[in-house]
Amino acid sequence: MRTGEQSSGSAPGSWPSYLRGDDEHEIASRLSEVDPLRLRERSARRLRERWILIEPDRAFHRAVTACAYGARREPPPADLESWALAKIDLAIDQVVRADREAQLAHPDLLEEEEKEFALLTDCLFVDPECVREVTVEFNGLDELARRAFFELCIEGRQVPEIVESGPWDEDILYEAIQTALAPFGLDVPTEAEDDPEAGQERE
């Protein structure tokens, strides 16, 4: 199979060769090794666009299998790029939902894949056993909070730029990032009782 094969090279109304086969395992292996649909890159980008915090590799593997599975059961789409994006969105939705269901049903039982997220474990020192809890809580936050986290911390944009281009002023952005950091335990407490020096007379 030519690695540079483009979907436009396929006959109209047919799947490209890398999506053809009698076995979805075989199609999925091919897709994950060569990645002609750029699913890895597009999955990560889509997570950033939707402000969803799950390990991009998980989104990638789910998208690969969703594409392989769909290619065997669906008619070829007119627009393969849009079809692939829809599968990426489906993959993200499934993983987010599955994590939430698992966290509610058995919070202490995690699959190995659910503990792996270098951004959280290596950068933010989240215990691997807590990765799913943190991401489920984060992904359950409203869009504004999630967007603030991604724009400030993931994309590294400057505050004035974020305020200018977003649906917020500086106060709302501050509240949003506070909300976003709460699942990580990084928000700044605002209650007096959280301040060990509250109520004590200063000398």
Place this chain on the structure above:
Amino acid sequence: MKDVPEIAPEIRGLLEELVADPRSSMRLAPRRALRSWFDGQTIRPRDSSGTKLERHLIEVHREALADLLREAAMIAYWKAPILTHKPVGPDGKLYDPAELEPRWKERTEAHVRLAPRRDSTVELLEACLRGLRAEQAHELATASLSLVGDDRTRFYLGLTVPWEKPRVALSILGRLLERTVSRPLGDKTLLLVGARLCALGRLGDARRVYMRAARAEAVAVYGRICSFNLSCFLGDEERALEEARELGDLSKPDDEVLLAERDLLREWMSSRSGRELDTARTTLGRISDRIPPTAGVVAEAIAS
């Protein structure tokens, strides 16, 4: 560009402490590199192992079957719906989900034909392909939920509980309201809760739920219609007038949704007692000259 302050000092200080910690990998990269961490370009070796793909393929298969069963439950229910308003499609018009059956069958046939193994789920789908009956709706929603936990399926589970079991339905729907993070789904669930409370004769409780729904944009019209209607049945003239006026701001007399709700309410009226109907008509009679035309359409159901 307007003058804006920097990120709050305490948050910046916290992030700086993380960066300064010798154990933190963050200090090895500028702040912008968090994106490269997220994209996974830096660190772990790629693991495209067959095991991971196999696991994800199994999950994709389960999700696909669960989706088909949930859709089947929806189609089956809509072959004989009870006091449920039709959904609004992407084109803004009401549609009958039962009409989706032919397309559902096409997709299901492919999944059944290519199923990796023939288990009870595949056999259930095969039976549905031979004929999808209204009475199967709850069984199908249950089967879907047994495969994959999904609040959309729990919604259909609550919807499809037989009408003569309102307490069971309320139990399911109540739990869904507590747990769901989807606001649109929660809003639609409120309407189902209201309907079941009415079935139990708890009109005051039902009105409270509908008034809550009336504050949710997605279902506000339904909430207002029902709270106006129930205010008449409860003899609450002041509230009925208020709800009528709010409804006037939300809808127009020729609105397809309003007309469909009026017809549903006519059907519902047939289950009310003579005393209840007298109260409703008396209340309506006192305010009918002050309500907007939109509420007047709903009032036709009470007056008829």
